[in-house]
Every structure is written in C-alpha cells, then in structure tokens.
Amino acid sequence: AQTVTQSQPEMSVQEAETVTLSCTYDTSENNYYLFWYKQPPSRQMILVIRQEAYKQQNATENRFSVNFQKAAKSFSLKISDSQLGDTAMYFCAFMQETSGSRLTFGEGTQLTVNP
C-alpha cells in the first residue's frame, strides 16, 4: 500500500518570503501522480499543483513549484512571495496510475503566513 508522509505539522512564514513544505511517499509503482492540495479555513479542497511521475521536469504554477525527486520519493512544495491568502492546510497526495483516481493523502501541514 502507498503511504504519504508530511513531517511538518505546522509552519509559518513572513509575507513575501519563500517557504518549502516537505512530502515523502512510499510506493513500489513506477507510474503515478502527485498532488498538492490547499484547504483554507473554508475547508474547500483546492488543487495547487500536479506532477506526473514520468515527467522529469518539475511542475510550476505561478508562485508554486515543486521539487520532485523520484529516486528519493520526495515531493516538496515551494511557495514564493508568500501571501496572507496562502494561509491554509496543505495536503500532499498520491495517485497510482491504475487506481481509478483514488487519492492517498498525507497528514497535512498547517501553513500560516504572517503580515
């Protein structure tokens, strides 16, 4: 079974600075997808970024980028120019290619952006 580990329960960052959230996963599969989801206080799940395992290039979405290290099974999220609206719980998630879109989530990291 796949597992996803987020070792930082809480993090904080000053507005406009950069922060990196860590995620590691364990799988014996070669084809899979990794995601970062954001859950603000409204509790709506919002997709931040997605990475296909077969792609070597790290995914980027505006201020959000990932460092995908397939051999190390690591998938960290970097948030640049942090904004107050980035304050949320962030979940790393894994999807096996043959799972029919079934997600396995990490424990989450509560990020607080301070003014």
Place this chain on the structure above:
Amino acid sequence: GAVVSQHPSWVICKSGTSVKIECRSLDFQATTMFWYRQFPKQSLMLMATSNEGSKATYEQGVEKDKFLINHASLTLSTLTVTSAHPEDSSFYICSAVRTAQPYNSPLHFGNGTRLTVT
C-alpha cells in the same frame, strides 16, 4: 466549470436518527465519486468509492451498513449515515471524477458537510 455541490453544508441531528448527504456534479457527468471523512486538524480518510449503477466499494474498517452510499445517476451520489451516534460527528467531503476527461484527471471536491450528532 467542474463544480461539485454538496448539501447540506451543516447538519445537526439527534443520536439514533439518519442523515443523508448529497453530492452533485453540476456541469459534468461523474461515473465515480469518492466519500472522505475528516476529523478536526486531520487528513482526509477515504471511506468509499461510489460508482454509478453499481455497489459502492468500502475501505477497510468502514461499516457499509452504517454508511449507505447510492449513486443512482451520473451526477448524484448520496451518503446516508444511519442510526447516527456522537462519534459519527465529523466533516464529510465528496469528490467527483469527470467521466469525459482522461484517466486520473484531477478530482473536483464538494464544499463538505459538517455533521454534528447530539
């Protein structure tokens, strides 16, 4: 596009009663929907996979007779918590997979339902 509506957003019920939560895909068809449970400050735990026209697949440890799932159409899945007890109080979230999109497309989540059993 790709809106998933979950209703109600908040419900309080008495112990022993049943509560139905609806998950609708408003602008797309969803053959598969997922139901998650989330305790405060914890992660989302998959409860079951709902497939249109067939029986739901439950995760290990989830009581299928307590959490009844019906996926009668391509746009609606319902979760009924039967004979609810205070320990069933939680936040329930559904997600839907767009049928027409490529395999393993991103999931679209509902806004969640906060259930409180008194």
